Amino acid sequence: MSIDSAYDLVRRHEPRERLSASGRIYDDLRQRILSLELPPGTNLLRTELAAKYEVSQTPLRDALQRLQQDGLVQIFPQSRTMVTKIDIPLIHEASFLRKALETEVVRHLARDASDEVVAKARSVLEMQEAIAQDPSQLRLFHELDEYFHRVLFEGSGRGNLHRLIRSRSGHLDRVRRLQVHSPAKIRSILEGHVAILAGIEAGEEAAAMAAMRLHLFKRPDWVEEFRVAHAEYFA
Missing domain, CATH: 1.20.120.530 (GntR ligand-binding domain-like)
Structure with missing residues (x-):
């Protein structure tokens, strides 16, 4: 079994909603948070994220709201978004x-x-x-x-x-x-x-x-x- 085959297996069976722009952003950010690439307390800058994922603010906002529902980020309106500390x-x-x-x-x-x-x-x-x-x-x-x-x-x-x-x-x-x-x-x-x-x-x-x-x-x-x-x- 090759590494490419493993990636293909996981990606091919993603839920349909995660094929959208907001779903892809949500999934990638979630994995980066869970892997501690984005450690607790990290400030997430929306302008930088929008540029990284090459999307408008709308799908980015939707992805961040889903992460907030999961308890992985805290959104401060008109201010910042922060990766939550571990509870x-x-x-x-x-x-x-x-x-x-x-x-x-x-x-x-x-x-x-x-x-x-x-x-x-x-x-x-x-x-x-x-x-x-x-x-x-x-x-x-x-x-x-x-x-x-x-x-x-x-x-x-x-x-x-x-x-x-x-x-x-x-x-x-x-x-x-x-x-x-x-x-x-x-x-x-x-x-x-x-x-x-x-x-x-x-x-x-x-x-x-x-x-x-x-x-x-x-x-x-x-x-x-x-x-x-x-x-x-x-x-």
């Missing part, structure tokens, strides 16, 4: 939401998953494995990670719930990017996907749910080390 209570809320919904999704798939869904999820996993050892492709690895979970939601007929999680997980995802993605960490992520898919394919609900819970597990105090190390990023 710890919202991290725990998003983590709870993910565990509750994703374990139910894999339970449903283990009971009644089509071969097509399993094959699609496996192809995403194979692409992740193909780029796992290339540090320069970490952003794509994360995008494929998100896409793997989206495939499961859509395969269970619950794509709207994945969009809900996505809109609520910005603070959680930013802290996850602060983690050191050592080869062991990357391997752990991949092994989690392998176990989840194995449970689904075998039709074993309990195994699929247990694999998902382990995959999403975080200690109650897991955020604290990152808050101490990067105090300037947190509210």
Whole structure:
């Protein structure tokens, strides 16, 4: 699986609304914020953004309003737009939401998953494995990670719930990017996907749910080390 194939897979299946100018801007800015290329506290200048994306103010404004709904930026009318600081209570809320919904999704798939869904999820996993050892492709690895979970939601007929999680997980995802993605960490992520898919394919609900819970597990105090190390990023 080539890197170009991986990019094509993710982009080809973007929701239709993200094919618009505002959707493309939203998606790119969101990824730049989540990857911490635009760290918490960054001021976003609309004139510079409009020039970068070669658009008028209207689609840019629409994209920024969507990011504000996600809690990733704060818009100060007639003044500035700032990338929000990371909010710890919202991290725990998003983590709870993910565990509750994703374990139910894999339970449903283990009971009644089509071969097509399993094959699609496996192809995403194979692409992740193909780029796992290339540090320069970490952003794509994360995008494929998100896409793997989206495939499961859509395969269970619950794509709207994945969009809900996505809109609520910005603070959680930013802290996850602060983690050191050592080869062991990357391997752990991949092994989690392998176990989840194995449970689904075998039709074993309990195994699929247990694999998902382990995959999403975080200690109650897991955020604290990152808050101490990067105090300037947190509210």
